[in-house]
Amino acid sequence: MLRPAANLVYADAAQCICPRLALLTQARAQASRSVSGTRRVHAAPRRQSQAGWTRDQKTGFSNDLTETLGFLGTKAGTRETRIDKGNEDPRRKIQISSLRDDGTSYKIDSPQAPRNRTPRQRAPFVNFKPNSRNPNSGGPQTRGRNTHEPMGQERHEPATSAQMLQQMIPPEDDHKDAINGDIPDTSMGNPAFAKLMRRMRDLANHGEPAEVFAQAKDMAAKGYAPTLEAYSCMIQACAHPKNGARMQETAISLLAELKAEGFVPNSTIFHNLLKIFAHSPDYLSMEAVLKEMKTVYWIEPDTEGAQYILQHYLATGQIERALEMFDERRSKGEKIHYNTYMEIIKALGRVNEVEEAMRIMFEFQKEWGSLSAGLQPIAWYELLNIAASNYHIDGVSYIWRKVVQTPPANPGTSRNTLNPDDGLCLKVLNTAARHGNPKLALEVFRILTLRGVPFQEPHFAALIAAYARNGELTPAFRALTLMRNQNIQTTPTTANAIVEALTSTGSIANVDSAYATLKDFVNSSNKNEVVEITGFNAVLAACVKLGDLERALGVYTECTTLNVAPNTETFNILFAGCVECSSPPNKELAMFLANEMKEMGLRPDFVTYEELLKVSLYQQGDYEDAFVYLEEMKEVVEGGKVRPMVYEWIAARLHEKGDERFNMVVEEMKSLGYGDYVQQWEGASKTTAPTPTNI
Incomplete structure (x- = not known):
């Protein structure tokens, strides 16, 4: 269909009187032949824009290349330069953009092109020989073309029709319309x-x-x-x-x-x-x-x-x-995402709703399947962390049994085991201590031992508390010996759980039973069953807490029998007994113990001075020694800054007695920055004293 249309157009142009129209017609015929398989020649300037062409009355074909080359669709129409008709120069009526002549830009014909050019006239398809060669090019002759080429025109010989089609379709970086100032084709077809x-x-x-x-x-x-x-x-x-x-x-x-x-x-x-x-x-x-x-x-x-x-x-x-x-x-059966489960569990943990978090975890397990999926250990970790942070023993015990096993030699080889970190292990250990679950505490110790973690005082304090609150005093005392063997220093609070266990029922029989256990340790051949001073002090403190100062002194006199040497904490417990178990405080006994402490070469700490200050302060008559201990305490305490509660004790006693030194104590509290404690004393009446705290 393409070749006859091109021939008719060319024949019609041969009879045209106007040279420019003949030139335009010839260029359009050459463009038609290039698409139909001939060697392509760049088009000469056309007379007017394609929109101005109408159907040829003689041939019945449109003079518009868009309709003739139908496979190009609307692409041919985008090759015109749009001109504002109000400012149009008559000389530029024939100015249109040429076919793309290189890979980067479009060439615009010059408006000063000669008007009287006459193209060479050629008869179409003269001496057509399919297998003849062009002597000028050395290549195969183009079908439907004369062997004589017009002067000054470049020849292109695409090898296939696919290459010709590629030349006619603009590449992806073709923004010609935008470059020319027009609105480009904003569609995926561009x-x-x-x-x-x-x-x-x-x-x-x-x-x-x-x-x-x-x-x-x-x-x-x-x-x-x-x-x-x-x-x-x-x-x-x-x-x-x-x-x-x-x-x-x-x-x-x-x-x-x-x-x-x-x-x-x-x-x-x-x-x-x-x-x-x-x-x-x-x-x-x-x-x-x-x-x-x-x-x-x-x-x-x-x-x-x-x-x-x-x-x-x-x-x-x-x-x-x-x-x-x-x-x-x-x-409704809709699947909840894994991350959403995690967010719900974390949110419930923040408000201590562990039971609800456990319910969500069970739903999670139903929906996401077994642990073999490789995702759930992280989920279990989140829930274990929440349960342990809230001391939820049921949740911690369930998750520990469910997913915590002996860590493999290579943790990456097992996806079915949750290997909690050291911080989480300590949280689980504290949960076991609070609820008296020594079995769970030992499981944590086993995990940490296999991992080679060096144990510290908080680990053993939790283990001792787990045993003591479960009523197992013997292993609790043994744990103290194990601490000494590992050179771990105890603190005054390490054995607090033992004191709580001995006094929880209010029966002195528990203290007698603990003392009997310590005597059995003396006669035992087990090297781990040795009476430690921390355990001895725990029994002594239990006697004082139960208000039995006489029994406390009796236990104290058995130091030699139990092979223990009293320390400063031992005497501090006895001084506290002098205050709490007697009214007024037994100052005579306190002074005896103070002299014995001095003879043993033990140095008093700030607790020692606080207890002696209370013994002197609450005497019925003279309480001047309290100020002596206050000054000595300032030398012991770092920076000389005594705890505010000590000033509260003294201020309350002075206000009660109407002592003029009351205002001096209040001023000293202000100078030390204890303003919050001074408020209750400002404007206080001399007849009514505020109740001091921590006496």
């Missing part, structure tokens, strides 16, 4: 625009909002009109998880802008906004967008969107509403 959109989508998928916005700005500079997909890509970049909620305001502004442009937001845009709100505390904005999404555009959140809404409720502290939505989704 390869250049399609390339830009692919780039924008790729940037949006990687969560690079700055680069996406730069790409959108570049597209606008090239003359492309805004599209809904471009807005969607920008909002998607804002909603990338690594951006959190910091791009929330920008995304909402883009939503308003696209609606102002006349676009209707789709489900993808709204769900990307919900993704942003999953990390945002802005409850009002989320509710507004969700309401608009449902009531205005009739878009219901899908499963993914429901996860974002649920996560938003958790982020804003609406845990009850989140649980209602969770139960509703589960009742």
Whole structure:
């Protein structure tokens, strides 16, 4: 069909009187022949734009190349330069853009081209020989062409029709319309625009909002009109998880802008906004967008969107509403994401709802299957951490039995074992101590021993408490010996759990039983059954706490029998007994013990001075020695800063006695920065004294 049309046009041009029209007709015929398989010759300037051509009355064919070369579609029409008719120069009527002559630019014919040129006239298809060769080119002769080429014109010989088609279709970087100041084709049918959109989508998928916005700005500079997909890509970049909620305001502004442009937001845009709100505390904005999404555009959140809404409720502290939505989704059989489970469990842990967190964990196990999936150990870790932080013994025991086993030699080889870190192990150990579960405490010790963790005082204090609160005093005392063997120093609070266990029932029989255990240690051949001074002091403190000072002195006199040497803490316990077990405090006994302490060469600490100060302060008559101990205490305490409660004791006693030194003590408290403690004394009446604390 193409070849006859070209022949008729050329024959009609041979009879044309106007040289320019003949030149234009010849150029169009040559362009037709190049597409039909001939060697292509660049087109000469055409007389007028293609829009001005009409159907030839003689031949019945259109003079428009767009219709003649139908396979090009609308591409031929984009090759004209659009001219403002109001400012059009008559000499430029024949100025149109030529066919693309290189890979980077388009050539515009000069308006000063000679008007009286006459193209060489050739008879079409003269001496056509399919296998003849062109002597000038040395290649095969082009079908349907004369062997004589017009002067000054370049010849192109594409090897195949596919190559010719590639030459006629502009590449993806073709932005000719934008370069010429026109509005380009803003559709995926334009390869250049399609390339830009692919780039924008790729940037949006990687969560690079700055680069996406730069790409959108570049597209606008090239003359492309805004599209809904471009807005969607920008909002998607804002909603990338690594951006959190910091791009929330920008995304909402883009939503308003696209609606102002006349676009209707789709489900993808709204769900990307919900993704942003999953990390945002802005409850009002989320509710507004969700309401608009449902009531205005009739878009219901899908499963993914429901996860974002649920996560938003958790982020804003609406845990009850989140649980209602969770139960509703589960009742419908919808799958809850793994991360959503984790967020629910963490949120419940923050409000100490361990029981509810355990219920969610059971739902998680039902939905996600066995531990072989490789995901659940992390989930169990979160729940174990929450349960241990809240001292929930049932939850800790269940999870420990369920997933904590002996760590393998290579932790990466087993996905079915939870290997808790050292911090979590200490939390579990403290939980076992609080609830008197020595079995669980020993499990933690086994894990830490296999890991080679060096034990410290808090580990043994928890183990001792687990035994003592379970009523097992013998292993509790043995643990103290084990601490000494490992050169771990005890503190005054290490054996507090033993004191609590001995006094919990209020029966002195427990103290007698503990003392008997210590005597058995003396006669035992087991090297781990040695009476430690910390255990001895615990029995002594239990006697004082039960108010039996006489029994406490009796235990003290057995130091030699039990092979223990009293220390400063031993005497501090006895001084406290002099205050708490006698009214008024037994100052005579306290002075006897103080002299014995001095003879043993033991140095008093600030606790020693506090107890002796109370013994002197609460005597019925003279309490002047209390001020002596106060001054000596300042030399012992670092920086001379005595604890505020000591001044409270003295101020209360002076106010009760109407002593004029009361104001001096209050002023000294102010100078030391104890303003909060002074408030109760300012303006106090001389007849009524505030009740001192910690006496």
